[in-house]
Amino acid sequence: MLQRHFSGTSVKIGVDANRAATAASFLHIHGFINPLDIACFEKLVPKTRVVSDKIGVAILDDGMQHITVSRDFELVTVNASSPWGNKHLLPYGPLREPLTSFDRADAVVIHHADMVPNERLSEIESKILDMNRFISIYRSAMTPARFFKASNMSCKLHLGVICEKIVLCVSAIGSPNSFVQKIAKMGASYVDRLDYSDHHQFQDEDIKMIKARLENLKNKYGSKPTVVVTEKDYDRDSKILGRLDPFEVLVLCCKLQILDHNGCSEESFKKLLTRSLSSTGKI
Template identity: 45%
Template structure:
């Protein structure tokens, strides 16, 4: 019963967070605004103190670091982007180290490990990512690709398959690390959910923002995820909004397409989507922002489909 109550409260808070016009909320939801507003003020204060503390002791690793993060909770495409980057470097002969906090039972880490199985990717899990990274760098060694000659870079792929250098870490990829200020990064990639954006524009828990929108000034790259689920006009508005905060930042667009299913008991068994043509389907979503998932399932137009969020 307690779990059900918490889930209902979570859904209510989520609804408020993505309601741009708060005056149109139902009386029950509107009554929560003072409490959520005060909580957001405390969150903002704590965020400021935390940021100052960690910025005073930034740790720098001896190899390039790419951070993938966002400003809001769930559904922004962080983990798929981390997988894409790690797979790219692994194919290029550069062994990546993926660092994650591993919260929520480590589901995202487990998924990454499954998808990147067979590559040179290594994983580190823990809240103190600088400590975890230092331990793994000491264990496997590292190659600073910034100091590698062009000839050596062109031959990294050959070396990765023909020498012990494949064990050495060449790049660090931080999963969900925009607010992880204690570790220096060479590239900050910020993911934005094109479908839900920044909700009502307020900080947690009144809104979905982990930081104020001005934090986009730290971004080196902004990626608009689920770009195919919104109109060109909306994408132009998002571009203008982002460039209004940081004019020079490069903006890219991504989308996700379902390619296959796998069996629960055998994740290596790939099942074509066509196998669902006449099947009864139950789709379950447990991500922070399920709307893109719902829209994607609806686009598949499966006849006998039930959605549970």
């Protein structure tokens, strides 16, 4: 999905089990450049031109636990719907680090902040500040932008296309509730769901189960239902979704939005990142 979104840009995507080693290999192959120098170059050349093939910023997903990796900025994300789980570390719980590790972080983003009450968000923020009272805390949400047809990516549709329709949400993501609730707010007459475990690879038996659920919905409501999947699930295996024919499959595209709260906004978030890079003068 990232490769598709960043196609034609200077962004490089590295995928491997050992992400730190992959990042190191990219830096070795391409070299690196001060990101502030890139900003200066971009003022002098057209934006469509790639100034340098060298890497200016390396972003390591799930990198906090790699304690031997040198880093300039530590950003922690917290799922507002289930921030701490059972408070245990992997494999007994969902945490990759103990909560005390917030004292090593530079900023926190509370994701799916639009899905929980403000009182709950305040509790989460209070817990974080107990660990690091100087940390910057932001709130974010996935904002639906549009649909496209799984059978034809170039066919882009507005969000109102599912209004008054019977919809079956099929997903294999970490937070399916957020996905389903957003679809329900778009005016569908009925929303059903099939949730699979995160990163699940759809198999033939899954397609049979999905088609059986679709047939039941069709018989119950007297109209052909529409399948809606996430963009992440589409890119994991777009071909297998074609086996749901003759049912229409739509893919929901969302954008990450930093929500304004207590002076924290998308603009202040960008400034925080820029200050961090400016103070280090390195990757």
